[in-house]
Amino acid sequence: MSPCCWASCRLFFCSSEHFLTSAGWASICCRSTRCWWYFLLVGDVFGLPQVETSRWGGLMLTLVISIVGMAAAFPLGILLALGRRSQLPIIRAVCVVFIEFWRGIPLITVLFMSSVMLPLFLPEGMNFNKLLRALIGVALFEAAYMAEVVRGGLQAIPKGQYEAAAALGLGYWRMMGLIILPQALKLVIPGIVNTFIALFKDTTLVIIIGLFDLLGSIHSAATDPKWLGYATEGYVFAALVFWMFCFAMSRYSQALERRLDTGHSKR
Amino acid sequence: MPATPTSLSPEAVTESIDSMLKATTTPPSPPASRLTVSAQVMIQMIDVNKWYGQFHVLKDINLTVRKGERIVICGPSGSGKSTLIRCINRLEEHQRGRIIVDGTELTNNLKHIEHVRREIGMVFQHFNLFPHLKVLDNCMLAPIWVRKLPRAQAEEMAMHYLKRVKIPEQAQKYPGQLSGGQQQRVAIARSLCMNPRIMLFDEPTSALDPEMIKEVLDTMVGLAEEGMTMLCVTHEMGFARTVANRVIFMDGGEIMEENEPTEFFNNPRSERTKLFLSQILHH
Secondary structure: OOHHHHHHHHHHHOOHHHOOOHHHHHHHHHHHOOOHHHHHHHOOOOOOOOOOHHHOEHHHHHHHHHHHHHHHHHHHHHHHHHHHOOOOHHHHHHHHHHHHHHHHOOHHHHHHHHHHHHHHHOOOOOOOOHHHHHHHHHHHHHHHHHHHHHHHHHHHOOHHHHHHHHHOOOOHHHHHHHHHHHHHHHHOHHHHHHHHHHHHHHHHHHHHHOOEEHHHHHHHHHOOHHHOOOHHHHHHHHHHHHHHHHHHHHHHHHHHHHHHOOOOOOO | OOOOOOOOOHHHHHHHHHHHHHHHOOOOOOOHHHOOOOOOEEEEEEEEEEEEOOEEEEEEEEEEEEOOOEEEEEOOOOOOHHHHHHHHOOOOOOOEEEEEEOOEEOOOOHHHHHHHHHHEEEEOOOOOOOOOOOHHHHHHHHHHHOOOOOHHHHHHHHHHHHHHOOOHHHOOOOHHHOOHHHHHHHHHHHHHOOOOOEEEEEOOOOOOOHHHHHHHHHHHHHHHHOOOEEEEEOOOHHHHHHHOOEEEEEEOOEEEEEEOHHHHHHOOOOHHHHHHHHHHHOO
16 A cells, blocks of 8 residues: 555544554554445345345445445545646646546436446446446545545645655655645545535435435335325434434544644644 | 957966966865865766746856865855755756766656655755654654664664754654744754765755754754765855855856855955855944
């Protein structure tokens, strides 16, 4: 893993005391191997029946889409932001085109394309998971937004920091991963969380490709004759759940900002 | 050679040619007290030219720095002195001419550039400490990631140099909690942790309060006494007088005058140098 990814992981998972230690690494590795929840979702172990992803639904689907979306969009966004500021014209051009393309189309279009249009272009019989396609679409879409947020942070870092890092003999990736990104990402925590919150709420759009997230499940329940007349309660409950998650993210970001504050002057 | 003006006697002409030759070809011989300078050439700049767009910043700079030499570069602002020393570790790129640092020529080759940067320490006017890292981590970062030293050894070295600059008690603080003078001393310690063979100082005291200047200059004098090769852009003429082997005066992107400090201050040769010295010494 490059120092770049390492810096982003460090910012969101480890405390600052872990810097330059293997303990930081250990804690990240440890977290990434905790994939037991995947088996609980998919089943087919410990005598549990296998559950197709097309039958996943409710709050769990909302969480899966948003967490996977965040986890993929964040590092990808950082790479795109770095690429857009790269000295190499080809890399820069690719990143600019990618960002402007994905930022310019609505998420509904992305989801619709991924589930309806994409199979038309794939060879006969080749068919991959609808949920996976939606996840990829969401991740790429959010990565473009994330890239611009991170780029804002990169531009706020004084030139002297780049020069000091270069003068010490650090190469590009170490300079970015150890000096520039930790400072830039810290600056744009509010922007990053803003994007995450937007992503979390945007996951409700997956209903148009036939995936039933929390809101989708309530929506379909409201049409059930047995639940007739309880639509309002359902929607209020959904609003409450969404608010709780978003508020929690907001509080976490504020705590993170406080914890990472070193009371520095921008020099 | 321009045509000899008729008003000058042949003796005067020979004398002026002699002095020109002396100025351009033979470096001033070091006085007896400064014999630490060896013959080994550390930095060689040959006909270096640099432009910022249309603006010609450096014009045919020729400079040879030997091991253990301590050179002070002064001149009015905009004269290219910062650009000159920033070219030496390629924070600025020169467009024509050659720069050879300790046997490695600076070209577009990234490997060579990083190699040269590892051997050169640089101290900036605005310190440029890494604000998100503690003082100790600032000092340990490059030894760990560039020199690949084990953490314990890097920490030991960082503490050694922090003691040298007399602020070991600040090791666990963040740069933002330190005074300007302390921050600059941390910056010096951070550079020293890479065991550089050459130190560049780009106006290290210009952003400091008067009473903090002394603590930074004392550190630099200590470094000079240990035989470090130093190039220092500064307006501290007292420092130049006591520490430097050579003073270089720049104006308009050219080296106007180059001499050992007593001669430089007592007998400036060019009118421009005289004017500059009269302005900074008698205000």
